[in-house]
Amino acid sequence: DAGITQSPRHKVTETGTPVTLRCHQTENHRYMYWYRQDPGHGLRLIHYSYGVKDTDKGEVSDGYSVSRSKTEDFLLTLESATSSQTSVYFCAISEWSGRRTDTQYFGPGTRLTVL
Amino acid sequence: TQLLEQSPQFLSIQEGENLTVYCNSSSVFSSLQWYRQEPGEGPVLLVTVVTGGEVKKLKRLTFQFGDARKDSSLHITAAQPGDTGLYLCAGEGDTDKLIFGTGTRLQVFP
Numbered sequence: 001d002a003g004i005t006q007s008p009r010h011k012v013t014e015t016g017t018p019v020t021l022r023c024h025q026t027e028n029h030r031y032m033y034w035y036r037q038d039p040g041h042g043l044r045l046i047h048y049s050y051g052v053k054d055t056d057k058g059e060v061s062d063g064y065s066v067s068r069s070k071t072e073d074f075l076l077t078l079e080s081a082t083s084s085q086t087s088v089y090f091c092a093i094s095e096w097s098g099r100r101t102d103t104q105y106f107g108p109g110t111r112l113t114v115l
Numbered sequence: 116t117q118l119l120e121q122s123p124q125f126l127s128i129q130e131g132e133n134l135t136v137y138c139n140s141s142s143v144f145s146s147l148q149w150y151r152q153e154p155g156e157g158p159v160l161l162v163t164v165v166t167g168g169e170v171k172k173l174k175r176l177t178f179q180f181g182d183a184r185k186d187s188s189l190h191i192t193a194a195q196p197g198d199t200g201l202y203l204c205a206g207e208g209d210t211d212k213l214i215f216g217t218g219t220r221l222q223v224f225p
Contacts, residue, residue: 004157035215040124040217040218041217042119042121042203042215042216042217042218043158043203043205043215044215045212045213048212058212059116090157090158092157103160103163104160104213105157105160106157106158106159107157108155108156108157109155109156109157
């Protein structure tokens with residue numbers, strides 16, 4: 001199994017509070033991704049990183065920011081959480097991107113509830 | 116916007132039955148992957164297909180990529196309770212990022 005951990009695994013917070021989720025990898029993979037998973041929507045890309053301090057937006061980036069100061073860590077921040085951000089958040093890593101046979105390895109997920 | 120629609124959304128069958136899950140789009144994808152996700156875990160890659168018409172087999176699972184690379188199917192023969200899970204297709208989109216399908220939740224009863 002790819003070495004990917006997410007913390008916390010579960011979090012309940014209140015509307016308007018800041019929340020930071022952490023993804024940590026031990027594989028030294030270049031690419032890291034944050035997805036959210038909601039019923040009927042599959043997985044949707046929030047932000048991704050293609051190197052230290054190199055990040056870009058995905059399809060549902062509004063209300064989220066990310067940072068990557070080290071290869072192994074990718075942080076997702078909800079500056080002011082809203083109920084619509086209640087979801088399960090998955091981090092993924094891949095060695096490369098743009099290759100047709102590239103594999104993404106997923107972490108175990110963080111279940112976030114915003115009351 | 117590239118979308119991948121999966122059908123059926125839910126599938127509940129008895130052990131030993133066969134089933135097919137479909138992944139359809141109006142867009143062309145350069146490759147398509149299938150993942151399986153078990154409760155409380157992240158998705159795990161099952162297969163990648165890259166050529167139109169390609170068929171790949173993984174034990175009792177058969178994956179096919181449509182000739183026009185707009186659709187794919189997953190066929191399971193003689194389903195077992197261990198096949199239970201959420202099946203997701205994902206295509207490599209125009210921006211080289213994966214676009215995930217809406218998912219098919221399969222329940223196989225013993």
